[in-house]
Each structure stands twice: as C-alpha cells, then as structure tokens.
Amino acid sequence: MSAPDPAKLSLNTATVRKQWNLRQMIEGCARHGIRGISPWRDQLQVLGLKEAIKLIRAHELTVTGLCRGGFFTAKDWRDDNLRAIEEAHELRAQCLVLVVGGLPAGSKDLASARNQVKEGIAAILPEARKAGVPLAIEPLHPMQAAERACINTLEQALDLCDFFQEGIGVAVDVYHVWWDPKLEQQIKRAGKKRILAYHICDWLAPTRDLVSDRGMMGDGVIDLPRIRSWVEGAGYSGFHEVEIFSELDWWKRDPDEVLRTCKDRHKRVT
Amino acid sequence: MSAPDPAKLSLNTATVRKQWNLRQMIEGCARHGIRGISPWRDQLQVLGLKEAIKLIRAHELTVTGLCRGGFFTAKDWRDDNLRAIEEAHELRAQCLVLVVGGLPAGSKDLASARNQVKEGIAAILPEARKAGVPLAIEPLHPMQAAERACINTLEQALDLCDFFQEGIGVAVDVYHVWWDPKLEQQIKRAGKKRILAYHICDWLAPTRDLVSDRGMMGDGVIDLPRIRSWVEGAGYSGFHEVEIFSELDWWKRDPDEVLRTCKDRHKRVT
Numbered sequence: 001m002s003a004p005d006p007a008k009l010s011l012n013t014a015t016v017r018k019q020w021n022l023r024q025m026i027e028g029c030a031r032h033g034i035r036g037i038s039p040w041r042d043q044l045q046v047l048g049l050k051e052a053i054k055l056i057r058a059h060e061l062t063v064t065g066l067c068r069g070g071f072f073t074a075k076d077w078r079d080d081n082l083r084a085i086e087e088a089h090e091l092r093a094q095c096l097v098l099v100v101g102g103l104p105a106g107s108k109d110l111a112s113a114r115n116q117v118k119e120g121i122a123a124i125l126p127e128a129r130k131a132g133v134p135l136a137i138e139p140l141h142p143m144q145a146a147e148r149a150c151i152n153t154l155e156q157a158l159d160l161c162d163f164f165q166e167g168i169g170v171a172v173d174v175y176h177v178w179w180d181p182k183l184e185q186q187i188k189r190a191g192k193k194r195i196l197a198y199h200i201c202d203w204l205a206p207t208r209d210l211v212s213d214r215g216m217m218g219d220g221v222i223d224l225p226r227i228r229s230w231v232e233g234a235g236y237s238g239f240h241e242v243e244i245f246s247e248l249d250w251w252k253r254d255p256d257e258v259l260r261t262c263k264d265r266h267k268r269v270t
Numbered sequence: 271m272s273a274p275d276p277a278k279l280s281l282n283t284a285t286v287r288k289q290w291n292l293r294q295m296i297e298g299c300a301r302h303g304i305r306g307i308s309p310w311r312d313q314l315q316v317l318g319l320k321e322a323i324k325l326i327r328a329h330e331l332t333v334t335g336l337c338r339g340g341f342f343t344a345k346d347w348r349d350d351n352l353r354a355i356e357e358a359h360e361l362r363a364q365c366l367v368l369v370v371g372g373l374p375a376g377s378k379d380l381a382s383a384r385n386q387v388k389e390g391i392a393a394i395l396p397e398a399r400k401a402g403v404p405l406a407i408e409p410l411h412p413m414q415a416a417e418r419a420c421i422n423t424l425e426q427a428l429d430l431c432d433f434f435q436e437g438i439g440v441a442v443d444v445y446h447v448w449w450d451p452k453l454e455q456q457i458k459r460a461g462k463k464r465i466l467a468y469h470i471c472d473w474l475a476p477t478r479d480l481v482s483d484r485g486m487m488g489d490g491v492i493d494l495p496r497i498r499s500w501v502e503g504a505g506y507s508g509f510h511e512v513e514i515f516s517e518l519d520w521w522k523r524d525p526d527e528v529l530r531t532c533k534d535r536h537k538r539v540t
Binding site for chain 1 (some may be wrong): 372373378420422425426435450473493
C-alpha cells in the first residue's frame, strides 16, 4: 500500500470535543491543513448553524458527514431526524451518519428493536432523498448493541441497504468492524455505491472502557493499511475521517498536538 | 416457555473462583443440589486430578465441560492441549471448551491468527477423537478478538466445524453471542449435533469492564428464555452452565449466596 493522500484526512470533531468548541475545531482544521470535518450536532447548536456554515465555507472545508441521526428506539426520533436531515442539507454534508439506537428502556427484545430501526429509516428516507442527503448506517461494535446501536455488522447494515435501495449506504468505522471475519467480503459487497464514509482510529489492547477508550491510529491492533486497501479496492475514494473517543488520553491533551498526531499517523500508519 | 428443569443447572466454577477452591466448589454443588460442574484446569491442578475425580464421582456430578483448551496462537499450545484432552477424558467431561486465542503478541494479522487456530485444531482433533473428547469451539464476543479469541461468531465457528466434521462442535455462551443478528439462524444450523454446551449469565447495561463484569441471569438485557427456546428447538437437551466473571459484584459475595441465586434465577428467568 502506498501512503494515503494527506488531502483525504478529515476530523470528526468528537476527537477534540473536550478541549475545543466548533469554531476552534474549524479554525484548527484550517490551521493544520486538514481539509475535511465532520461535526456533531450538539456543537453545531452551540455555535449556530449559519455561523458554522459561514466558517466552514470560508475555510473551504468538506463536510464529510454530520453526526448524527438515528436513535430510532428513543422518543422524538422522527422530528429529531428530520431536523438532522435539514442541517445536513444546509451543511452540504456528504452524509448523515445514523447511530440507530439500542434496546428501548426496559426491553430485552432485540428483534423488535431492529424492526423499529427499519421502520424509522423507512419513515425518514423519503425526506433524506428529497434533501439530497445520503443516510449512512453505521454498524456499531456488538458491545454497543444494548445501549447505542442494534445494527452491529456490516452484513446486517447492507441487508438494510438492499431493502431500501436508493439514498442509503454505510459508514465503515474500523473500530466497530475490524474484528469481523466477513469484513473483506462485506466491504466488497458494499462497493463504491454503499460506502459513504470511512472512519479510522485504533483498537487498544487492553481496552479499559467500552465507549471512550479508542486509540490513535498506530497505537492498537487494527491493520489499517489492509482495511484501507479493501475499502479502496471496493471503489471508495473519499475522506478518511479520524474519530477518537478517548477520555483517558487524547481528550486530555493539547488539541493542536492531537491534530498534529492525527496528520502524522494518517500519513505513516494507515 | 416452561421453566427449565432444575436438574439441568451446572456450575462453571469461574463463577465462584475468588471465594472457593475446587473441593469447596464440588461440595458446594452437592450441598445446593446442583448436578453439573465445569471446572477450570488451574483449579484442577491445585486439587489434583485424581482427588477431583474421586470427589466429583462421590457426589455423582456430571462434568459438563472442561475449561479450557485452545490458545493456539500462544507458545506450547500443542502440549498444553494434549494434556487438556487427557484430563477431559479422565474427568469424563462432556466436552473440552476451546478458547482459541487472539492475536499473537505484536501481530495485527487476524486472518493469519485465524489460520493458526485452524491448524491448531487440525493438530489436536485426532487425539481428541481417539480419547472420545468432543472439542467445543467457544466463539467469544468480538470485544475479545485481540486478546482471547479470534473466533467471534457462531457462524465462523460452525464453518470450522463443517470443515472438520466429526468430533467437534460449539459452546454457545449467551454472553458472547446474544447480540448476533444471525443467532437464531446459526443455532438452527448448529443443531443437536454441534451444540455441545450452553452457557448462561447476563449482559449488564452499562458494562464496566470488558472481561469481568458479567451479570447474574435476570440482571441484564439478554432474553434468556428466547435463546433457550432456540437452543432446545435445535435439539439440545443438555445442561445450562452458569458462568459469571464478576470482579465488581458476585466474586465479592458469600459463595453460598451466589449458588442459591444461580438456582433461583435459573428457575425463574432463564
């Protein structure tokens, strides 16, 4: 594998969410020559959508995704997802990432939760198509099945895409799928049409927390060049979005150091 | 679902491993009317195999499994597995549970680790067949892929069983597989022939540790009666083995209370 194009690096703003507000994140990307950004909606709300759009355009950043829609098993999922689609449209985001939601409170019925997700997507997809916003189902690691997302493999997400056909695809986050024995096969199946986003970080061994102990690329056990070769082999030529939740490490560091490290590792080990 | 037969409860001794030695575990099972036991090899070594066999037979306990063989990506895997087969034979264990091992130290090559596992099983399976000891591949939760087992779904384990055919099957542990969208389908595929053990506990939400924060049946989100209905529907009529790693809770409790709770929950919520 040749080294990835540095121009394809994107920052998922979760990576520095404890240190910076969205204005600082946008300016940080510009300062470090990072050309893509994927903001979270809570940060957008604080800064204001119009101001965020103005800053992002002024710095000519590509919005590689909006995080996030989904949570179809929670209350108010419909209105919240329709607002998210509208925001993604305004931002010209390449996709709206769907973290689909886990078990409803008190429920043990995974099959039913999965049906709710399917029905939820069916309800919002026509609006997303009208707005020109592709929906990216993000299969989350099985350890998140109860609390965050009951779509847990790429195969399962792609079965949903096959059912819905147009306007929907997947976000492939190495953290969630690296372990999957069918990963290469399912990335191939997804192809250029279905892969709407590619997220990178690393799996630490040991991992100390189920949610917020992701590693910087190169610090864990994921064979990032190999997975990139599969994704590119399938036809994906978009951004590589760094998304690191790290309560114990990177959220404690100087955010300029974090961005410098992302750039360096992206070039050297992904 | 009707309540499970209390005579089918088995104790995986990991459940009280911080409180009791194997002699106390065997006597504890007998005292509480638990008719099956699945010991760990480190505990056997401390008590002595002959003494363990004498006690287990005196109390007429069924050995529902021996934990564990496997770790094919570690050094000395061959000799260690051959000893485990011999011990399982002596104990008349219903199977030898294989925790197959994760990535070798320093490696990021999952595909190669999985090949090593296949080759390791190929090397020991003839001995296991000769000894009349069925090998039970235990797919471990994907969050254990790096450190403990690179076989992470029932489908993947059953593909290996199909390859090897005779003398091999799976241990279905709800903790590892409950999230799997293909669980019902793959349990059906496994059938009576391949399901060699059925392990129960619960998935806590939130889970505070990736290894040792399992829940007692009923305290988490796993739909235990539903999974039992699938397993029994596939023809399995063996024991239900409770295996709870719980640094933060059950390992701190009076072991007699733990066994009483296992019996009560087995009857009421599984």
